[in-house]
Amino acid sequence: MAKKNYKSMDDFATAAGVSRPTLSKYFDDPSQIKEVTRKRIEAALRKSHFEPNLFARHLNRKRTRNIGILVPTMSDPFYVQVVSLIELELREKGFWPVQISSHTRPELEAEAVRTLLSLKVAGAIVAPLGAGSRRSALERLRDAIPVVCFDNPADADLPYVGNDNAQSMAAIVQYLCRSGEPPIFLEIPHMTENAGERQAGYRATMAREGHSPLVIDCDAPPSWEFERLGYEQMQRILANGSLPGKTLLCANDRFAFGAMAAAFASGLKIGRNDACDVRIAGHDDHPLSRYTCPSLTTMAQNAPEIAAKSVELLLAHIESEDDGTTPVTNKVILEATLVMRESA
Known part of the structure; x- marks a missing residue:
């Protein structure tokens, strides 16, 4: 039997026999709704091609489940490695990563900041360009949402995870x-x-x-x-x-x-x-x-720990902002390990 297509959340909610708010709550966290209702929604999903438009769902919310990731370049395998680990950490915790590269150009780093803010991300994990960064752009990001830096601390007094x-x-x-x-x-x-x-x-x-x-x-x-x-x-x-x-x-x-x-x-x-x-x-x-x-x-460098601590620190800052409390940690410095190979 061919699977059905639905144009909107409202259409699918009607077909599943649940209200629109209940369906939204399911996609945020299935454990929030009753088991019988959850099974009804999941049965309807199996019979359809329906996928929620996460961006549209979050547009009118004060805080989304999107997290920005901004790095200087994705041509460097070090950043590829760390960003991949950050993405997996965020997905595991129920967040959707939005990745942008500045291509080592200050004007594109500033443009990326504007893009992340327009997407209403809940927070951002950033490896700044450093001396080339436009301080005003990073300060604008810092003033709008929780931000954690990794690999290179910013001059904008932001939480940081890096190497000792x-x-x-x-x-x-x-x-x-x-x-x-x-x-x-x-x-x-x-x-x-x-x-x-x-x-x-x-x-x-x-x-x-x-x-x-x-x-x-x-x-x-x-x-x-x-x-x-x-x-x-x-x-x-x-x-x-x-x-x-x-x-x-x-x-x-x-x-x-x-x-x-x-x-x-x-x-x-x-x-x-x-x-x-x-x-x-x-x-x-x-x-x-x-x-x-x-x-x-x-x-x-301890890439897995850099990724894990960056996510942990950012989510702590998001939670503290919601609760009106002060985060315990603002800086995490990690030790590296000597790897002896044939060159020296």
Whole structure:
């Protein structure tokens, strides 16, 4: 028997033999209605192609079940990984994720804020662009709805979930110092607070280990194309005659990918044994780090916990706003784990 089509919630409610408010309550939370009524609605659903228009249902409500997710780019597998985990966490808790990328452009980040507000999302989880963000846009979002930042704290005094860069840099610098020549730090453009924190962590740990820190700044305009920046920076270093040392620590894995490619193209052997010319390490445990050749030694950010805590913190702020209470936590800093592979 062909399944029936219904044009609206009202039509389907009539066919199911329930009121329109009861049907809405079912789609919000089936446990709110009596079992006999729930079974009647579910039987009617099985005989139809009906799917509720969630956006239309929420338009006139003070608060929806939609949650915005805004990140700089979806071409970076790190953001893909974390956003996917956030989406699953939200779905499990009965919320509908609305994902937008700013494509690393400040004007598109501001446009995304306007879009999320027009969709009347209940809250938002945001990885800001950092130095490129328009403060007024993030403040507008903060003033309208609960917002939690991850990966990069915003200047707009927002709740935050991120990596403990002091701890993670200490762990990898100590490992590199004790397993070979002390590392030289290859810097990236300071577009986010993470970059500055990692360099500070490197310097502090080198001093504690009794070594003089050496930082090589990135001689290029700021860009999110970290692989290209790393490749070109390593080319410039090698063009000057020789490596400044046999151990290089890159500020993130994507920069390390580029540096490794340039080193390989120049005939250098990368790895941690005595026959190799240079050791290269990174930071983040980018999803592709284990598949470089050789595989990349790095610090693994706790992506599952970043996602879980971001959702937990946001929902706590939404609930506190509804209840008129103050959330207990505004900042969650997570430790990273050293991942030793073949590159260093």
